[in-house]
Amino acid sequence: MNRLLSFLILILATTGCRQAVRTSHDVIYLLSGEEKIGALERITADSLWFRAEEGTLAFAKSEIRGLDLPQPRQGEEWKTLKDIDDSILKEILTTFTPPQIDVRYVNLYVEHNFILHEDGTFEKRMRVIRYVSAESGKGAAANNTWSYLADRAYAKVDFARSYSPDGEINHITEAAINRVSRYPAPAEYSNLTQLQIAVPESRVGSVLDFQFSTIQNVADSIHPICEEIVLEDRQPTMMEIIRVEQPQGGHLAVYASSGQKPERETRKGREILTWRIQNQPPLRFEQMTPPAADYLPHFIVAEEKDWHSIARSLRAHADKAIQPGERLTQVVDSLTQGLPASEEKARALYEFVAASIRPAGPSLDSYSYVSTLAETVLVRGFANNLDRAALLCVLMREAGLEADLVLIRDRSSGRVVPTFPTLGQLNTALVLFEDRIYLDPNSNVGFGTTSDQDAMGLSLSSGKLKKTPLRTPNEEATITSTLAQLRADGSLDLTVDVEFNGQNSAWWKRYLKPLSPAELRQEAEELAAEIHPNARLKDFRFRGIAPLNQNITYTLNVSIPDYATRAGEYLILYLPGVEHSAYWVGARDRAYPIDRVTRSADILNLSLQLPPGAELIYYPQDVSISNSYDSYAATFVQPGRGVLQFSESLQVLKPWIPPQEYPKYKELVEGMARLSQEPIVLKLH
Template sequence: MKRTIVLVIVGIFTLIFGELFRDVLFLRQGEELRCRIVQITENKVIVETSEGKKTFPKSEIVRLTMTHPRKGDDWEIVEDIDDSLLISTLDKIDQARQYPDASYAILHHSVEYTFSLPKSEDNSPIKCTRTDRKIVLILNERGKNMNASQSFHYLAPYQNADIDFCRTITPDGRIYHLDDSALEFAEPNQYYPQYNYLRRIKFAPPQISIQSIVDMQYHIDYDIVDALHPTAVKMIFGGDEPILLRKLTVRIPQGLPENFIRYYGFSPPDEYKKDNEKILVWQMENIAPTIKETWSAPAEMYLPTIWVGFAVDEAKVLRALSDSLAQSLDGSPVLDSTINSLLAGYDTPQEKLNRIYEYLNLSFRHCNIGPAQSLWFPRKVSEIFDDGIANRLDLSALMCYMLKKAGIESRLLYSSKVVDSDAIETVPTLSFFDIPMVSAKIDDEWTFHYPNRKYLPPGIIPNNCVGQQALWVSPSYVQMAQLPFNSISEYAIVETLWIKLSSQGDADVEQKKCYGNVESQSIRHYREVPVEQVDKYFQISAGKFHPGANLIEYSIIGINSLDSTVIAKDKLFAPELAQSAGEKLLAFQLPRLEYKPSSYGQPTRKTPIWFWSPQKRQTVWIVELPPKFKPKYIPEPVTITLDSMNYSLNITYEDKSNTLIAIADRIFTDRFIPAESYPQLRDAMFRWANISKNWIIMEK
């Protein structure tokens, strides 16, 4: 008991002194000393610690951190709070307890954009400050873990940011404040100096515990806001946890253009006027949590969402993108010589395009850094090539130049992944066009290419922007237009199985899978995977084909070139594939037809379904029956037709060759399926699963 009391007292003193001494000295011996810096002279540093004043020569100090004062740092208990918003929010705590299954509750979340007029005398730009405040109640251990670390990003050199405050109110009413030693300033792209603009501030709320309240606020200052330095926000009014208040506020001073702000969303804003400001407010209260389900669609497709863009000017953006691309395509003798060597022996435009694409996709080093993080404009291709490194935008610009040297017309595309077409057409800010691609004209047809995704073949539009809007850019041409959809055949997998049954029910099996271009991406990775890992994959696949099946051999064809069809083949021996009933009867189920509708267990769902991509699958079974055996029972043909899915299975018998031929076709055409259509889809899935249970019976 005495030991427990001592530990409690020590803990209390640790917390108290942690608040009093919030500066940190990092000494050469490796020690970190918490203190309060009293004085810094030419040769020494004087500090106050829990043990009294101490003096250290500067030579013993590696570095020091000083906590700068923040608003509310003098609060020690709840009674000290003088922030009216926080006080009113604390009164809502009981409302959050109506969600007993929640991990945490967002009591308040507000984002505010405040703009300032440019100074007319020096033609300075429009500036802006974004302020983000969140007050969270921690309800259980999971909520504690999810809020134990916070971070936000901004872009140098024209953005700056800082944390205004971060404090924790514990269940006993004490208040603990952010210590600067709990801050981490990072440059996520520091290993790529050409693109090192992104900055991150990460911090840990102090003394976070269950039933505590975390109140934090940070701001980002935008030194320039215009069409070429885009500022935009997408806010979703909902989420996995309850939200008592979510609010977006925009303050626009009188004197800015009438169409300075563009917005689209679930409702118009409340509009106010105060002094010389126009204030727009979107807010919702008491938002219940939305639990994600299997294959849930993106939240903006079913939750209230607002898209807002500032200083949007499509014409200015398109002109600037066109000019920047013209400046980027400078070339160099070394680059031109490389292109000539690369294309030697390739004659047709399609062959040249495929060669250029494969070189950039597989051989040229690239990094996964988006256009926003490289300030939206490509570098000169001569610099890109000399550096030997390109981000997504620069790789696409380099491809445009190489196609130009090959005599192929091309466009640089800035594509959008915003699914709501009305949103992107109403708010066409450059911020929402962040997926670079290339379109190339072959035989008077535009083809589309994404060299950034390794092993994705040419001619494929990424799933996250297929069918969406894009900015089409060349030095002499600009347009905003919709991207087409990939052909359904690109998502196809055609599987053929040759099965030779013996009278004992054993089977020799040969399998062949042909992959469409989209589906081939994953298996193309096997060219860089150790052969032992590929062996293991095919052995596991054999075990899934039938219990006890033995893999005899396998091969993968076409993975060494991106413009070839990928085919996987294997041979198996499957013991007792057919079950015997005496000497005269054999029965078996079509292998690979098994389907378990585990993802469709719930009878209803609240959120729509979103499939990552369309699907097209065809499986063909060619089953050679044992000598003297004939089919006694063959399941009837089955057809399932929905708006979003078609499925069919047909089994026929050829007497001359004593062979069964079964063909199953399945096509998912729609990626988005509304929640109200789910019961029909679920019923179809269960019918489909039931088909896999059917037996084919043979009689001697």
């Protein structure tokens, strides 16, 4: 990348002038659009001296847009293929035959190295050799990222180069490397850093070869060594290697989800474990797949620990951070005064943190496992998940309530491997109230509703693993009540009331809160259009957007002209708002499990008022389909002349469906789709 001048001044001003000794030329980029090639000679607080062909030039800081200072990299002296002295690369380039398959690129070779040195530093490297096989793959193959925590490690690009079909080698320049903070604001959470590169001259037929590396200098009980790899790519991989190297008797352990045994080697007092995985197919696109770590080959490299010792180490640091102060005590007194029940107090404190502490920053595994002082969080008014949970925990304890900090692995990251204790698996903090209610102080989630259900985590007070509850389908239900008036001309008037519960309500709160009145109306119009493309919105109302203790509900009043089709003395229509598609179950089988994450229920009660004198000639039969994973029932009732009532209920009983059980899910969805395609026929008199 073009390095910022302020960064150069900070670095170079401490060393004074330096000799311009380079393996390649420097480039200075001027605001005027000019570029000068040569060598940087000297830099001060406000000026820069640069030696170019025309001599030594002086520039003011205000004239300069950026600098490109090439750094020595492995293999930079290679100009043609005959210069290459890397045995792995030479073998690949001489034996590789382009595959005759329709993919964007092919990973010819991927190697992950994890190295524990004698001085305690930890190094990890990843090398990728990749063949670009299609125009659509040029960018995806060349653009790559590498993340690290800047306060305890440093990362670099060891090399990045391309080999063209005509034998030309192109090496990366600093202009194609970018180092950015993933969370630049607020500054308190800015240590998660990302290296971004674009391998040069990525063209169809090129071979790209790049390597990242990180040296972690800080590793202790609260800054653990823990690296996870999931073998996933939308393109095929011919060979992938995982290698762990450490002194004999070292404390690194490896979890391999496949159970595959490694090759073992001892060399100069060091133990080397190697796993080789050949011919991995590209990741197949399927809907509702679980987190990749739950169904694809998965490796964890970490220090050997037990859960109790991990909790003990964290507890010592957490107890210091959550000590109450004067301001905090005042908050507790003001919020809980006069509240007799413990749950009332807990709810008041929860709603205070959720409303007054703005979410900011990364998850704790991308920042720190040590929470910020509770008083500091209270004053500054923003915090990441760990700091919000720690603040709530100390408020509750100060109020005399039973509260425990529990670190879980959020469901989107995959499940905890309980037999492989390591702090690095955990990335979300919750507060456990009275060993029965999990709390995640969030401005969109009500008391007792957590985003992560059936998620395993570590209790800091007991050192035991606990699991968040999996809520019942009704606790996660979406309930729709519809009153429909059909007229003889085929027009339809609808009043639709919808109530969201659980995580659905939390999602809608988060989505609706920032919308203006005009945007809320637009959202209501889009919801009406989902009922029917010709729907006209007459009125609408959203409720429960702000209050944490209320679920989101909305009401739509809609008219639809020509909803029913007139055929002589008959009217033909379909159930309004009932449209089930079997599109996503068109495939005969699945490669991967289905994961709906939570249980849930979708409930509809529809009352259809018929035109005066209309006779109901035909309507669909009742449907009932059940298996151990889902239950669907649809019933029609005609309680009196002129009215047809319809109710349906879909319940997700088990979120996870193994691929071999997919036919059961497919049968249920296709049955629902058939129902929604059957008409209702009326005869007018």
